[in-house]
Amino acid sequence: MKDLGAAPHLIVIGGGFGGLWCTRALERAPLRITLVDRANHHLFQPLLYQVATAGLSAGDIAAPLRHILRAQRNVTVRLGEVTGIDTAARTVKLADGTTLGYDLLLVASGVTHAYFGHDEWAAHAPGLKTLDDAMTLRRRILLAFEAAENTNDATEREAWLTFAIVGAGPTGVELAGTLAEIAHHTLAGEFRHIDPSHARVRLVEAGPRVLASFPPALSDKAAAQLRRIGVDVLVGQPVQSIDAEGYVRGGQRVAARTVLWAAGVAASPLGTLLGVPQDRAGRVQLQPDLSVPGHPEVFVAGDLAALMQANGRPVPGTAPAAKQMGAHVARVIAARLMGRGEELPFVYRDWGNLATIGRMAAVVELRGLHLSGLLAWWFWLAAHVFFLIGFRNRFTVLINWAWAYWTYQRHARVVFGRGDGAP
Amino acid sequence: MKDLGAAPHLIVIGGGFGGLWCTRALERAPLRITLVDRANHHLFQPLLYQVATAGLSAGDIAAPLRHILRAQRNVTVRLGEVTGIDTAARTVKLADGTTLGYDLLLVASGVTHAYFGHDEWAAHAPGLKTLDDAMTLRRRILLAFEAAENTNDATEREAWLTFAIVGAGPTGVELAGTLAEIAHHTLAGEFRHIDPSHARVRLVEAGPRVLASFPPALSDKAAAQLRRIGVDVLVGQPVQSIDAEGYVRGGQRVAARTVLWAAGVAASPLGTLLGVPQDRAGRVQLQPDLSVPGHPEVFVAGDLAALMQANGRPVPGTAPAAKQMGAHVARVIAARLMGRGEELPFVYRDWGNLATIGRMAAVVELRGLHLSGLLAWWFWLAAHVFFLIGFRNRFTVLINWAWAYWTYQRHARVVFGRGDGAP
Numbered sequence: 008m009k010d011l012g013a014a015p016h017l018i019v020i021g022g023g024f025g026g027l028w029c030t031r032a033l034e035r036a037p038l039r040i041t042l043v044d045r046a047n048h049h050l051f052q053p054l055l056y057q058v059a060t061a062g063l064s065a066g067d068i069a070a071p072l073r074h075i076l077r078a079q080r081n082v083t084v085r086l087g088e089v090t091g092i093d094t095a096a097r098t099v100k101l102a103d104g105t106t107l108g109y110d111l112l113l114v115a116s117g118v119t120h121a122y123f124g125h126d127e128w129a130a131h132a133p134g135l136k137t138l139d140d141a142m143t144l145r146r147r148i149l150l151a152f153e154a155a156e157n158t159n160d161a162t163e164r165e166a167w168l169t170f171a172i173v174g175a176g177p178t179g180v181e182l183a184g185t186l187a188e189i190a191h192h193t194l195a196g197e198f199r200h201i202d203p204s205h206a207r208v209r210l211v212e213a214g215p216r217v218l219a220s221f222p223p224a225l226s227d228k229a230a231a232q233l234r235r236i237g238v239d240v241l242v243g244q245p246v247q248s249i250d251a252e253g254y255v256r257g258g259q260r261v262a263a264r265t266v267l268w269a270a271g272v273a274a275s276p277l278g279t280l281l282g283v284p285q286d287r288a289g290r291v292q293l294q295p296d297l298s299v300p301g302h303p304e305v306f307v308a309g310d311l312a313a314l315m316q317a318n319g320r321p322v323p324g325t326a327p328a329a330k331q332m333g334a335h336v337a338r339v340i341a342a343r344l345m346g347r348g349e350e351l352p353f354v355y356r357d358w359g360n361l362a363t364i365g366r367m368a369a370v371v372e373l374r375g376l377h378l379s380g381l382l383a384w385w386f387w388l389a390a391h392v393f394f395l396i397g398f399r400n401r402f403t404v405l406i407n408w409a410w411a412y413w414t415y416q417r418h419a420r421v422v423f424g425r426g427d428g429a430p
Numbered sequence: 431m432k433d434l435g436a437a438p439h440l441i442v443i444g445g446g447f448g449g450l451w452c453t454r455a456l457e458r459a460p461l462r463i464t465l466v467d468r469a470n471h472h473l474f475q476p477l478l479y480q481v482a483t484a485g486l487s488a489g490d491i492a493a494p495l496r497h498i499l500r501a502q503r504n505v506t507v508r509l510g511e512v513t514g515i516d517t518a519a520r521t522v523k524l525a526d527g528t529t530l531g532y533d534l535l536l537v538a539s540g541v542t543h544a545y546f547g548h549d550e551w552a553a554h555a556p557g558l559k560t561l562d563d564a565m566t567l568r569r570r571i572l573l574a575f576e577a578a579e580n581t582n583d584a585t586e587r588e589a590w591l592t593f594a595i596v597g598a599g600p601t602g603v604e605l606a607g608t609l610a611e612i613a614h615h616t617l618a619g620e621f622r623h624i625d626p627s628h629a630r631v632r633l634v635e636a637g638p639r640v641l642a643s644f645p646p647a648l649s650d651k652a653a654a655q656l657r658r659i660g661v662d663v664l665v666g667q668p669v670q671s672i673d674a675e676g677y678v679r680g681g682q683r684v685a686a687r688t689v690l691w692a693a694g695v696a697a698s699p700l701g702t703l704l705g706v707p708q709d710r711a712g713r714v715q716l717q718p719d720l721s722v723p724g725h726p727e728v729f730v731a732g733d734l735a736a737l738m739q740a741n742g743r744p745v746p747g748t749a750p751a752a753k754q755m756g757a758h759v760a761r762v763i764a765a766r767l768m769g770r771g772e773e774l775p776f777v778y779r780d781w782g783n784l785a786t787i788g789r790m791a792a793v794v795e796l797r798g799l800h801l802s803g804l805l806a807w808w809f810w811l812a813a814h815v816f817f818l819i820g821f822r823n824r825f826t827v828l829i830n831w832a833w834a835y836w837t838y839q840r841h842a843r844v845v846f847g848r849g850d851g852a853p
Contacts, residue, residue, distance in 0.1 A: 047572060047845045064487035066842035074843065077620040084622075086576040103580065138846040149470060153509040157526065197500040197507075403826065419489035420497065422470045423561040 014039050014081075015110035017340065018099050020089050020277060022049050022072040024326045025115035025309030028333030029340075030082055036341055040082045041107060043099070047071055047086055050138065051395055053326055054404075056178060059135055059144035060185040061417040067404050068395070069138060089116070092280040094302050111304050113336055114277055114291075118310040118324065121273030121288070128249040132268040135178060144267060146422050148186065151265045152194060155201045166262035168206040171254055173246050174270030175212035176219070177362040180229060182267055183210040184365025187237045192366075193417055208238045209263065211256060213245035213270075218362055218370065220323060225370040228379040232368045246270075272324065274311050281305065286313040295352035296339050297332055306339070308332035314353070322355045326394070331355060363387045437462050437504075438533035440763065441522050443512050443700060445472050445495040447749045448538035448732030451756030453505060459764055463505045464530060466522070470494055470509055473561065474818055476749055477827075479601060482558055482567035483608040484840040490827050491818070492561060512539070515703040517725050534727050536759055537700055537714075541733040541747065544696030544711070551672040555691040558601060567690060569845050571609065574688045575617060578624045589685035591629040594677055596669050597693030598635035599642070600785040603652060605690055606633040607788025610660045615789075616840050631661045632686065634679060636668035636693070641785055641793065643746060648793045651802040655791045669693075695747065697734050704728065709736040718775035719762050720755055729762070731755035737776065745778045749817070754778060786810045 014037045019026045022044035030042050048069040057063040073084045085107075091100035092114070099107045120134030133143050148170070155167035170186050172179045190206035197203070210217070210233065216226040217233070217240060230240045247255045253263040274289030283299050284292045290313035291299065297312065299305040309329035314322040322328050335353045342351060359373035361383070369383035378386060388408070395401045437460045442449045445467035453465050471492040480486040496507045508530075514523035515537070522530045543557030556566050571593070578590035593609050595602045613629035620626070633640070633656065639649040640656070640663060653663045670678045676686040697712030706722050707715045713736035714722065720735065722728040732752035737745040745751050758776045765774060782796035784806070792806035801809060811831070818824045 047576065047843070061489075064489045064842070065844050065846060066484075066487045069844045071620075071843045073617075073620040074839070084620075086573075086580065105580075138844065142846065150509075153470065157508065157510070157528070194496075197494075197496040199506045403829065406826065406829070416497070419487070420470070420494045421488050421492045421561065423488060423565065 015344070016041065016108065017111040017113065018043060018107060018109040019113045019115065020044075020099070021115035021117060021275075021309070022046070022084075023052070023115060023117050023309055024329035025117075025311075025333040025336075026113060027072070027075070028330040029113055029115070029308060029337045030076065030333075031079070032334050032337030033340065034079050034081070036081070036337075036344060038081055038111075038340070038344070041085055042072060042076065042082055043085045043087050043089055043101070043107075044072060045086070045088045046137070047073065048138075049075060052136075053391060054395070055135055055138075055141050056181040056185065058138065058141040058419070060148065060182065060189060061145050061420040062185070063404060063407055064419045065138050065141070067407065089277060092277065094281060094299075094305055097304070109304075111306075111340060113306045113308060113333075114275075114281065114311060115307070115309045115329070115333065116275035116277045116311055118272040118274055118288075120268055121271040122268070123271050125249070128268070131251055132173060132249045132254075132266040134268040135182070142423075144182075145419075147265050147267075148189070149420060149422050152198070152201070152203055152206075154264070156198050157200075162262070164201065166253065166264045168201065168203075169209065169253070169261065169263040169265070170206060171209045171211055171261065171263040171266045173211050173249075173254070173266065173268050175210050175214075175217035175240070175242065176269060179210060179212070179267075179269035180217055180233065180362055180364055182269060183208050183238045184233060184236060184363070184368070187233075188366050189417065191237055193420075204237075209261070210238050210240050211244075211246060211254075212240075212242040215243055217242065221360055221362070221370060221372055222377065225372060225377055225379060229362070229364055229370045232364045232370075232379070236365050236368075272310070278307070278311050281307075288313075296350060297336050297353050298339070306336045308336050314355070316355050316357070323360070325360075327358055328355060361387050361390065438767070439464065439531065440534040440536065441466060441530060441532040442536045442538065443467075443522070444538035444540060444698075444732070445469070445507075446475070446538060446540050446732055447752035448540075448734075448756040448759075449536060450495070450498070451753040452536055452538070452731060452760045453499065453756075454502070455757050455760030456763065457502050457504070459504070459760075459767060461504055461534075461763070461767070464508055465495060465499065465505055466508045466510050466512055466524070466530075467495060468509070468511045469560070470496065471561075472498060475559075476814060477818070478558055478561075478564050479604040479608065481561065481564040481842070483571065483605065483612060484568050484843040485608070486827060486830055487842045488561050488564070490830065512700060515700065517704060517722075517728055520727070532727075534729075534763060536729045536731060536756075537698075537704065537734060538730070538732045538752070538756065539698035539700045539734055541695040541697050541711075543691055544694040545691070546694050548672070551691070554672045554674055555596060555677075555689040557691040558605070565846075567605075568842075570688050570690075571612070572843060572845050575621065575624070575626055575629075577687070579621050580623075585685070587624065589676065589687045591624065591626075592632065592676070592684065592686040592688070593629060594632045594634055594684065594686040594689045596634050596672075596677070596689065596691050598633050598637075598640035598663070598665065599692060602633060602635070602690075602692035603640055603656065603785055603787055605692060606631050606661045607656060607659060607786070607791070610656075611789050612840065614660055616843075627660075632684070633661050633663050634667075634669055634677075635663075635665045638666055640665065644783055644785070644793060644795055645800065648795060648800055648802060652785070652787055652793045655787045655793075655802070659788050659791075695733070701730070701734050704730075711736075719773060720759050720776050721762070729759045731759050737778070739778050739780070746783070748783075750781055751778060784810050784813065 016039045019042045051068040054068045088102040122128045191204045194203035244257045278291045291307045310324040361371045363369040369387040371378040371383040439462045442465045474491040477491045511525040545551045614627045617626035667680045701714045733747040784794045786792040792810040794801040794806040
């Protein structure tokens with residue numbers, strides 16, 4: 008490879024699907040690329056709920072960014088937190104005081120949870136975006152059963168055995184289904200004072216149906232499958248408040264010591280630093296080529312992007328969409344480096360939509376084809392294992408799942424980590 | 431099984447090798463057993479250094495106590511922290527205020543790290559006893575290379591690339607060997623501004639040789655193997671002080687941002703609550719049957735026990751010794767329940783001593799037989815995989831190791847968890 012000392016400098020913020028796919032697609036481009044992330048790893052977020060529910064270990068779904076990109080000589084991986092972007096000076100500022108200049112910038116910092124203006128709920132209803140979040144959820148779920156076992160007070164026991172998941176999108180449905188499986192199967196026979204299968208799993212949704220991004224018929228099937236495995240599916244009313252004791256909905260208080268948040272997301276605060284129009288959730292509105300209005304050298308990809316498809320529906324905040332955007336930004340940059348000035352509008356290719364519901368059940372929407380139940384589950388499994396980064400991880404994940412399938416066991420039922428107010 | 435409502439109540443404090451082996455050996459005894467532990471899992475401590483060095487995940491070496499004992503109907507597993515023991519009233523007090531009465535008591539709460547009166551070193555030189563400790567070490571080791579990559583100051587870079595391990599017992603030797611492997615092989619080619627193989631790994635020991643519990647000839651072989659893989663073996667002088675910048679030894683200051691503690695242990699503070707003679711490290715001195723002087727209904731097993739062998743050497747603080755003590759206490763209790771009053775003195779069976787040094791090297795002392803190098807390493811591997819609890823774990827651990835062997839990769843190179851003052 009020729010000397011890149013004088014090559015243009017591309018900074019990619021975020022090593023998720025958007026940032027990583029853009030970086031990898033520019034492997035042969037005459038660029039210096041710096042990939043900045045707060046974490047040392049790329050995370051396969053679609054399986055994060057499995058870490059939260061003790062089915063997989065952190066290392067099964069995360070790989071060091073540095074290792075993934077070790078052979079791509081035009082990339083420098085930089086562990087760091089971005090605290091400022093100056094689009095006039097073309098610089099990015101990091102928390103340790105470093106300032107990095109760029110010629111091209113991709114902001115792919117994703118989303119975080121949002122509590123609809125009720126930030127005080129965060130302490131009582133943790134969300135699920137990072138490995139730390141997953142460990143917090145795992146600790147709270149497993150320790151709730153321990154607390155129920157240890158108390159002599161029947162009311163308190165019931166509150167510890169009531170789990171509420173707020174939000175019935177794919178993450179909420181996955182968590183609810185897995186929690187029901189844990190209560191009814193995984194923990195069977197392990198306690199002496201409680202019967203874990205008496206636990207209630209309440210999936211609470213403000214909208215009229217679960218999995219609102221799917222066709223109504225599949226939503227109905229998903230709800231029926233959830234009810235069959237013991238989940239209380241409660242749609243049509245929002246949660247009004249959440250505290251340490253439970254939640255209020257429809258004016259009624261429900262005692263639930265474990266409330267998990269799978270409802271709202273807000274764009275990464277870095278979107279605001281760009282000084283361009285954002286939608287209500289803070290997502291950045293973009294030109295058709297994914298550049299920022301007024302700044303053709305700045306791009307946004309992944310969940311942080313607010314984009315509409317030709318059919319009037321928004322491009323979803325999913326891994327495939329983020330990968331497509333990342334790859335598209337790479338194409339636009341490569342074309343510009345070649346001196347080609349044509350417009351390259353992003354077109355989202357919708358390969359389908361899938362969500363799993365628990366043991367051996369899922370729903371799949373695939374270019375008009377609707378699947379549910381066992382067949383959909385096999386499809387879901389194949390797709391997720393196929394897309395996991397790195398051979399070793401895929402293999403271990405498959406073994407863990409095969410084991411879990413035959414034994415109902417979950418191999419990562421280990422609580423560690425300190426201090427989030429759990430019992 | 432007959433009704434155990436009126437059966438004597440045995441409380442076992444600690445679900446490590448001593449407590450768990452005693453509990454399992456009493457499977458058919460007419461007892462009510464309560465096993466109390468602060469953690470929800472049994473930990474295979476001999477492989478904890480592999481979690482600390484990112485070779486294994488927490489779930490690979492830990493299994494829920496509740497799951498291990500689910501079919502043993504005379505056992506109740508209780509998550510809780512013991513804060514008091516009243517040997518006169520025969521009660522145990524837990525942190526949540528609960529008081530449990532016992533007829534028989536086994537204290538098997540093990541050891542923790544000790545800093546020889548320098549508790550202020552703890553913040554700068556973390557030790558390795560729990561999964562939380564292992565995660566702290568992993569984070570500090572991996573982030574030290576990141577900090578070295580990010581700094582422009584040559585002196586600071588060198589300090590980040592200097593790793594000191596204090597104490598050259600088995601844990602210190604294992605950590606040093608694995609760290610050298612990480613620096614020279616695992617991270618090769620992944621950084622752009624530093625060469626990880628320039629890292630220095632300093633194994634610092636106050637005594638005259640490494641692995642003091644082995645015969646001198648094997649210590650020499652271990653030291654030679656360590657030097658061959660790039661470890662600086664420094665014996666014969668104690669560390670005089672440790673702070674955030676490094677350590678002082680022999681009057682000389684060494685800049686090392688990562689100092690790991692593998693030197694001293696102190697018995698669990700629960701030993702003191704028994705009100706009987708203890709040795710300097712706080713271990714409890716026992717009757718030949720492992721009961722506490724003056725309290726034949728109270729036993730101690732595992733690292734907390736201070737015991738001498740017939741040959742005048744102390745019983746070592748190892749997993750096999752703890753298992754033997756646990757099983758012995760079970761025999762004594764079973765004999766008493768049968769009304770047999772004879773003395774049952776504990777006799778330690780020394781099956782040998784083994785320690786691994788890094789990639790494909792180990793030392794083994796086995797009833798007069800001395801092995802070192804590759805053969806010893808295979809022996810070490812077989813023994814450790816064989817003794818791991820649970821088939822699945824063994825299988826996954828083997829796969830991880832096979833993978834690590836062929837690729838030099840470590841699959842759990844994932845940093846998470848918050849706040850221990852690491853960069």
